[in-house]
Amino acid sequence: MTQMSVVIPAKNEAAALMTLLPRVREALPEAEVIVVDDGSTDGTPDICAQFGVRCLTSPYSMGNGAAIKRGTRAANGELIVFMDGDGQHDPFDVHRLTARLHEGYDMVVGARDWESQAGVGRGVANTLYNWLASRMTGHEVADLTSGFRVVRASRFREFLHLLPNGFSYPTTSTMAFFRSAYGVAYEPIKAGQRVGKSHIKPLKDGIRFLLIIFKIATLYSPLKLFAPVSAMFFLLGCINYAWTFWSVGRLTNGSSLMWSAAVVVFLIGLVSEQITSLTYRRDD
Structure with missing residues (x-):
């Protein structure tokens, strides 16, 4: 059986992890689970210890992408599952994603529907990103910014040097896979409401999202x-x-x-x- 690692970046998500980690253990009992604590101040390492989950702790916040890179380097599985630590993603959906992966793909992304978007503004922005990425790559991109995905570890590690330390690692990794002719598939999912307050800042991240549009193009062609x-x-x-x-x-x-x-x-x-x-x- 192919060994699987689950990498969960988390910054002050202790309340969500209390519910998420038992569900991950239930859905994926054989998987290695790694929580990357991105400078949390809410006792995240204690929650991980309570559920017997490996926790990589940063002395200060380095960013979501940095947490993904740390978790990827530490993961031992041939397959890596990335999911957010805020409780939006259902661990039981991993089985559907991995089933698509075994069809010959190198990465399978959980594609959110409109109802799963965090607000109208985010939904419109993500629709624009998906349209632009689809035009650039010539392939349908159903959810460019989804943080819920299953990848072949060896493929994903090829692009660690390209990944930013901030929030746009999904965009970068998706375009890098397309650019390198690695198979990418999308599996529809329902994302729940996050637990706690979002770390997204409308003004700062609005500018960042605009830069993503240019990054999509420069990463691909x-x-x-x-x-x-x-x-x-x-x-x-x-x-x-x-x-x-x-x-x-x-x-x-x-x-x-x-x-x-x-x-x-x-x-x-x-x-x-x-x-x-x-x-x-x-x-x-």
Whole structure:
């Protein structure tokens, strides 16, 4: 039987862990369970000890992505289950995810429906991310930001150096798997209400979510982002030239600047594409 590890990042989630950990033990009795305590101040290590769960403690908060990286390095299983520590994910859904994994996929993600989104704003943002990622990759992306997923450990560890320390590790890992031609599947799930207060800050994380949009493109194929922008500058330059030639009979600096910008943006995209290719190169 394939050994499985469950990695749960947690920051001040003791109340949720009291309910979650027994359910994980019940649903996955043979699995290695690792809680990564991201600088909690609510007695999370004591809760883990109570249920006989391994706890990796950080002296201060390093971020959700950092906790995922620590847990991945410590996990011994050939398969790794990632799930949030706030009680939203049902451990019994893991069996459905792993069943899809055994169909030949390298990562299976629990895809939330609209009712499972944490508010209308988050739901709209996630819909936008899913649409953009689907256009970039050419594959349907049902839930780009879901933190509930099962992966083949050897595959996931290839991209640890790419993962940020913050909240966008699901985005980064998903795009990295697509970029490397590893199979990704989505399994519908129902996510419950989180226990306790969310760590999401609307203003700060709103800006972060906007940056994710650009990160989606640069992680997969930068030229797909830069080429349309370059074409837009070129087209604006042509329109401006047509207008100025018709009105004053000459070429203006504005058109020249737009055409120059088109060339510069395209070249930046071309160089970024080469850098991205080097990033995913394997040196086994």
